[in-house]
Amino acid sequence: MNNFFIILFHTYLSKLKTKSFLVTTIITAVIMLALTNMTNIIDFFNKDGSVEKIAVIDESGQLFVPLKEQMKAADNDIVLEEYKGNANQAKKAVEDGSYKGLLEVALNKEGLPAASYKAMSIADSTIPADLQSSLQQIKTMMASTQINIAPEQLEKLYAPVDFEKSAIEKGAKTEEELNQARGLVYVLLFIIYFAVILYANMIAMEVATEKSSRVMEILISSVSPIKQMFAKIIGVGLLSLTQLAVLLLVGYFSIKQNLKTMKGGFFDFFGFGNVPASTIAYAVIFFILGYFLYATMAAFLGSLVSRIEDVQQMITPMTMLVVAGFMMAMFGLGQPEAPFIKYTSFIPFFSPMLMFLRVGMLNIPFWEVALSIAILIATILFLAIFGARVYRGGVLMYGKSNSFKDIRKALQLTKNE
Template structure:
């Protein structure tokens, strides 16, 4: 058993000290810190930029600029409209010299209703002209209504959205608000599971292939049982991943607490981060760990089949495609989590970590369904471990050019001959 802990400790600490681990952790921490401080960053860069939102206006009607200003003021818009007294050519030159953000030309069409043209140095930014168009549309609607003698009350009734309520008949079913929060939360956690499984499973395959290419594996395999060696590496990388995610999570929590006031409502509340159910966190951890063990075991014995590090990505490509397929299906399932296809697919072991978690987060499932999914994952991991250990033992002794999955048969034959 001591050999197991030696390999586990060596795998963990050797990876922990690598430049790639330190650099990726620091970069991810900076990204998390940036995202959680996004409101402050935007406010910082927006200081003193009010002049950049100045819009020169040539009102050919002489009647539209004031109602437009009132509309924008009522909606607390940051855009400043300024009447331009010169010619259109002079206004265009002023825009080119960055004196104005853009030029708005107001006129009436043949029916006497507003129309406009917007000119700027670049129209890549669609938000500002879209906002101007929205306010002009409101003015046009009011003018059109007055032409056909519609009162403001009648106009409001015309555009009032239809009342449409949704009610779930199943007992303990989630409300629409709860579903919106669950959808956002599950969406984010699915991304974490997806990227973590991809990243750390690849790391295991690379670890095995690297040691094999240095012929260290021949010494290890003679002194340590294949199962011990394989799981020592898997658990070592798992501890490394938990260390990295723990550091990143701590940074995220620290900055979220510091910016809690600016995060109230809006994005933060919509995505369900203001009230995360304990059961969702527990299921996320369980399915993350089981999904990791499933794909890590698969990656370990696939990595043992290659003799060169360059062949690792090609060998584990089918495994990567399985993870991607599970992720894409779960993304589709966020809109239709209760379909028969999603139910059946959630019990397929390679899709269970993401699909079952998605269904648990979105639906009120009977307890036996997630428990059955967990049991299927554990059984699959055990079967993969037994089969993988045999392939691993023979695979690490194979050298030369890899022939994809034909090498599995050769690895099993080498194991039998041992």
């Protein structure tokens, strides 16, 4: 048993000290800090108060003032300046960099606003969209005046319909709770997806590297292949938990520090407050089970190859299973009650993501969750037993091995021992 822990901690510490692990962790933490501080970063680059000046030629003589008021009310960084020269002179000013663009406004045959926008490049769609939106509001007001619609009537016409949603089922989540659950599930699905691919691939590479360097022959003489496999799986598992703990702590404290500035858009729709403890618990459970499922597969698949170059080809089908589960989970975020999602959530290769999705967003019977976990554990045990036999023979196989037919050869070698 001492040999088991020696390999376990050697795997953990050797990977922990590698430059690739440290650099990856640091870069990922920096990216996470950048994302959670995006508002502050944007404000930093805009601290000089830079604005986008737009030259406006108003051929009607009555649109510039209301347009400027609309743009001011929109509270953006666009400043309108009425240009007194002709269009050619204005274009020259845009080319010289005095203005970001040129807006020509006039009244059409119906007496309603019409405009054209010119700039050195129209790749930036924000400015034209803001200008068009303001002109649209002016057009609506002018058109309503032409057909004698009072402002109160116009407000009533464009007022959104009263539409309330409520669930009849007892214990069903409210819309606010669903948004909170959707946000948490969305984030954790990405964590599960990338963690499974990254760390399962790491295990396969570790085994293949040892075989290619012939270290495996020395290890086999002192430690059984089965102990080696599970020591590597648990060692890399501890490594993944270490890295995720660092990243989650960085993200948590960064979000906590910037909570006041994180308003609107994503942070309003995907609220993260008042998340049930059960959802967090299920996230941890399905993450660990999903890791062991794919890590076991990666270990015995990695044992079949003798060259590092063949690892990716061998584990590609496993990777495609993870990708398929993730894509189905993305679909399920919008339709978690779809029969397709319900039935596939019991398939062990997809349940770490799909059943967690259903648990987080729906009020499902406990027996469904328990059944899914039981099937997942049974599959892990089966793969562990089967994988141990393949691993035991696979580590003795050398030469070009990039076919699943090699599993039979590995099993045959295990029997002959």
